Amino acid sequence: MDKKTVTTISYLSRLKIDEEKEEKITNDLENIIKFVDQLNDIDTSDIEPLTNPLEKTAKTRDDIVTADNLKKELLEIAPSSNEDYFLVPRVVE
Amino acid sequence: MTWETVIGLEIHAQLSTKSKLFSGGSTEFGAESNTHVDLIDMGLPGVLPVANKEAFYKAIRFGLATGAEINQVSSFDRKNYFYPDLPKGYQITQMTKPIIEKGSIKIFADDSEKVINITRAHLEEDAGKSIHDLFEGETGVDLNRAGTPLLEIVSEPEISNAKEAVAYFKAVRQLVTFLDICDGNMAQGSMRCDVNVSIKKSGDKELGTRAELKNINSFKFIEKAINYEIDRQIRVIESGDSVVQETRLYDSEKNETRSMRSKEEANDYRYFPCPDLLPVVISDKELQEIKESLPELPEEKEHRYISDIGLDESEAKIISSSKTMANMFEEASTKTNDVKLVAKWLVGDVSALLNKDNIDIEESNLSPENFGKLIERISDTTISGKIAKSVLEEVWESGSDVDEIVETKGLVQIQDESILVEIAKKVVESNPDQVTAYKGGKDKLFGFFVGQVMKETQGKANPKSVNKILKKILN
Numbered sequence: 001m002d003k004k005t006v007t008t009i010s011y012l013s014r015l016k017i018d019e020e021k022e023e024k025i026t027n028d029l030e031n032i033i034k035f036v037d038q039l040n041d042i043d044t045s046d047i048e049p050l051t052n053p054l055e056k057t058a059k060t061r062d063d064i065v066t067a068d069n070l071k072k073e074l075l076e077i078a079p080s081s082n083e084d085y086f087l088v089p090r091v092v093e
Numbered sequence: 094m095t096w097e098t099v100i101g102l103e104i105h106a107q108l109s110t111k112s113k114l115f116s117g118g119s120t121e122f123g124a125e126s127n128t129h130v131d132l133i134d135m136g137l138p139g140v141l142p143v144a145n146k147e148a149f150y151k152a153i154r155f156g157l158a159t160g161a162e163i164n165q166v167s168s169f170d171r172k173n174y175f176y177p178d179l180p181k182g183y184q185i186t187q188m189t190k191p192i193i194e195k196g197s198i199k200i201f202a203d204d205s206e207k208v209i210n211i212t213r214a215h216l217e218e219d220a221g222k223s224i225h226d227l228f229e230g231e232t233g234v235d236l237n238r239a240g241t242p243l244l245e246i247v248s249e250p251e252i253s254n255a256k257e258a259v260a261y262f263k264a265v266r267q268l269v270t271f272l273d274i275c276d277g278n279m280a281q282g283s284m285r286c287d288v289n290v291s292i293k294k295s296g297d298k299e300l301g302t303r304a305e306l307k308n309i310n311s312f313k314f315i316e317k318a319i320n321y322e323i324d325r326q327i328r329v330i331e332s333g334d335s336v337v338q339e340t341r342l343y344d345s346e347k348n349e350t351r352s353m354r355s356k357e358e359a360n361d362y363r364y365f366p367c368p369d370l371l372p373v374v375i376s377d378k379e380l381q382e383i384k385e386s387l388p389e390l391p392e393e394k395e396h397r398y399i400s401d402i403g404l405d406e407s408e409a410k411i412i413s414s415s416k417t418m419a420n421m422f423e424e425a426s427t428k429t430n431d432v433k434l435v436a437k438w439l440v441g442d443v444s445a446l447l448n449k450d451n452i453d454i455e456e457s458n459l460s461p462e463n464f465g466k467l468i469e470r471i472s473d474t475t476i477s478g479k480i481a482k483s484v485l486e487e488v489w490e491s492g493s494d495v496d497e498i499v500e501t502k503g504l505v506q507i508q509d510e511s512i513l514v515e516i517a518k519k520v521v522e523s524n525p526d527q528v529t530a531y532k533g534g535k536d537k538l539f540g541f542f543v544g545q546v547m548k549e550t551q552g553k554a555n556p557k558s559v560n561k562i563l564k565k566i567l568n
Contacts (some may be wrong), residue, residue, distance in 0.1 A: 012361055014175060049189070051366045052167040058371035063110045063147035064119030067131035074130055084126045085233030088177040091223060 001030040094331070095295045098323050099303075100258050100288060101250035104265055105243045106275040107219065107283040108151045113240035114218045115185065119244075122281050123234050126235040134240040136181030144169075144373050148242040151274035152192045152216055153375065153383050153520075154473065155244060158272055159211055161196030163380065164513045167216075168372040172362045177234050178221035190372070191215030198268065199392070202370055203262035212251040219243050220516035233538030244275070250289065250300065255319035260287060267391055269415045277455075282322050285310045289323045291336070295486065301326070302336040306350055308342050318343035321509075322350050331400055357415065402426075408436045408499070411444060417454045424461040429472035442482060446489050459485075466495040475499065477506050479552040507553050513546070516554075517562045520545045531567060 007028050010017045017025060075081040080088070116133035122459035149167075157162045170188040187298045193214035200207050220238035223232050229387075246265060250277055252258050266284055269275040274282050291303035304326070306318050323458060328337050341350040387398070388457070391413045412422045418439065425435045447454060467485060470476045476499055477485065487498050499505060520527060520542060531538040546559045 008361075009536045010174075051190070052368070052371050054371060056371055057166075057374040058144055060146040060149070060373060060416070061117070061143045063112050063145050064117060067112075067119065067127045067431065070130065070132075071125075073470045075127060075326045076137060080231075082228075082233070085224065085228075085235055086127070086177075087231045087233055089232070091177055091232045092224065092232050093558065 001026055001033060096292045096323075096327055097295050097297070098254055098319075099250045099291050099293065099300055100252035100254070100319065101303075102246075102248045102252065102261060103287040103289070104246040104248075104262065104284045105219075105287075106155075106243040106246060106265070106277075108216075108244055108274055109149050109276055109283075110145055110147045110151065110242055112145060114145050114148050114216065114242035115347045116240055118240060118381065122283075124237055126239060130239065132318050134180070134236055135426055142185065142369055146368065148216055149192060149373060149375060150379070150383055151212060151242075151272075152244050154272045154274050154387060155246070155269065155484070156193035156196060157384060157387060159193075159196030159198055159214075159266055160259070161211065161214070163375070164190055164194065165375045165377075165380065166190065166372050167192040169216075169367040170364045171367045171371040172217075172364055174362060175219065176223075176483060178223045178239065180221070180236060180239060181561065184220065185367055187216035189217035189366070198264050200257065200260040200264045202254075202257045207257065209251050209257075209264075212247045212249050214244050217243050217245055222559055244269075253315040255323075258288065258319055259316050262315060264344065267415060270406075271388060271391055273388070279310050279312075282310060285309075286315065286357060288315065288319060288322075290319055290326070292323060292326045292330070302338050304336060304338070304350070305340045307340055307353070309343055314343060314345050317345070317348055318350060321348060326378070334370075356403065374476045389482060391419075398422075403433055404433070404436050408440050411440050412436060415454055418505040421454070421459075421461040421464045425465040425468040428465045428469035431472060434472065435468050437482075438471075439462075439483075442485055446485070457489065459488055460492075463488055463495050465501070469485065470495060470499060474508070474555060476503055477552060477555055478548065479556075483552075506555055510558060513550070513554055513558055514562050514566075515558065516549050517542075517546050517566055520549060521563075521566055528567070539567070541561055542567070 003022065003026060004020065006017065012068065051074045075083070075086065080086070107120075110120060112118060113131070113134060116131035118131035118134050119129040121129060130441055133142055144340055148219065154165055155161075167187055167426055169185050170185040172188070173183045173188050175182055186348050191213045192339045194212070196211040197208050198211060200209055219238050219241040220237040225232050252261055254541045262284075266277045266279075269284075270277040278284070284307050286308060288306040289303045290306065291301040293299065293301040303323060306322060308316070309318055322341070329336055336351075340433055341351050343350050394413040395409045398404045398412060399406060404412070413419050421443075422435055427434050427437075429435060443454075443459065447457065450457075467481060467488070470484075471478060471481045480499075483497050484495060487493065488495060524542075524545070527538050527541060531542075542563050543556065543559055546563065547554055547556070
């Protein structure tokens with residue numbers, strides 16, 4: 001775990017890291033990874049990966065429309081919207 | 094230096110379910126903005142997605158029709174990226190255990206058959222829609238489409254040129270529409286594709302660096318975008334540079350592809366199993382029921398048309414090429430004893446009109462019912478073949494009902510032979526020179542007399558009756 005990796009993952013998760021905390025966070029992450037890395041010492045070659053700790057399978061639903069039109073309510077709780085759309089700072093393609 | 098092209102396609106087919114993949118929001122196209130948005134589609138805190146069974150069934154239909162392996166246990170992963178039309182900040186998709194693996198599909202390109210292997214087909218949710226040009230300095234977001242189920246169909250890199258890529262896309266589109274799992278409507282975005290293109294020296298084993306062309310939604314643009322991209326990569330390599338692995342956007346107005354560097358920076362999706370969703374299990378019984386519900390597929394139809402109905406191979410191929418065309422054939426065949434007549438009209442006049450307008454049969458004004466009526470009226474001799482042609486053209490333009498056109502325009506065939514005899518006599522009398530020449534051995538002139546009678550009757554005479562009557566008068 002180096003500074004560059006920390007910068008990259010903080011960018012990917014859109015989290016701003018204060019410069020004075022950078023070293024501490026780098027060390028913390030390093031320790032976390034070392035801790036988790038212990039798992040790599042175990043031979044898991046013939047064990048099926050666990051996709052969910054519940055070890056159950058999903059309930060599914062029938063193909064039925066159940067949602068109400070919540071346009072007004074949903075646009076209202078957004079930080080910015082007009083009568084038809086959610087509005088965000090301009091994204092350029 | 095000669096170059097070989099290697100192409101792989103990722104086709105996104107929107108599954109024609111009523112509700113979304115993980116919520117009870119409607120998937121209806123063209124609704125007022127943000128009216129089909131459920132709390133789950135919004136990604137609000139505390140909500141839990143529940144998978145739509147029907148989306149799995151539809152995906153499995155595709156798997157069975159392509160001879161693929163069906164994973165009866167499949168699971169979901171999160172693909173993380175930030176974009177305003179993706180409310181949760183991740184897309185739910187199937188990375189590690191897709192529902193479908195290892196299928197294949199037959200294509201026809203340049204008069205030969207080729208099998209393209211399908212690596213996988215997995216379920217995932219669509220994003221919403223961003224509207225960029227409507228608001229000053231802001232982007233509008235419509236989440237109606239967010240959460241709509243997609244089947245992403247990934248081919249092996251086995252496609253060798255733009256024509257094959259188009260043939261492959263067409264084959265997949267034909268199949269999904271026959272299976273009734275996707276409406277295949279490209280203009281509405283129900284089918285879109287990303288194309289991976291790379292080139293390598295002829296004979297090289299190793300693949301070159303690929304570029305990914307994003308979101309192309311017409312057959313014409315697939316071909317153009319690929320051809321442009323191949324030329325570009327050859328230019329880059331021959332000038333001593335190397336191709337960069339990147340996403341490129343095809344600009345149909347300028348006919349060029351250009352780099353989308355903005356997306357590259359974030360090209361680390363950090364997939365991980367979606368903790369909100371348990372693995373979905375399809376029982377043997379469910380699988381069996383889906384198997385039994387599969388419709389007749391294009392290839393089976395083609396064979397049946399040839400062996401049971403006696404169509405020519407070329408006729409059978411054209412008619413089974415689309416679900417609508419096949420429906421028209423089958424509907425109209427119930428209206429006549431002359432099935433070959435139906436085939437003749439579809440492969441002849443209807444196909445000619447399709448070619449002229451450069452459209453697919455689904456986009457035309459001709460419905461299976463109306464075409465059936467046209468055949469019925471030819472078959473019961475209400476109208477002549479010649480009149481039928483003009484009726485078809487009128488239907489093509491306006492979509493009007495065949496019987497209505499025949500009635501309002503007075504196109505009903507003259508059934509009363511005595512009227513035809515009158516007209517034929519008049520034609521013979523007013524063309525004495527031609528009569529003399531005909532009797533003197535110019536047999537070809539017979540056609541002239543038939544033509545004159547048809548002209549007099551404005552095409553409403555039955556050519557067979559006219560032939561018979563004229564023969565009687567002239568010989």
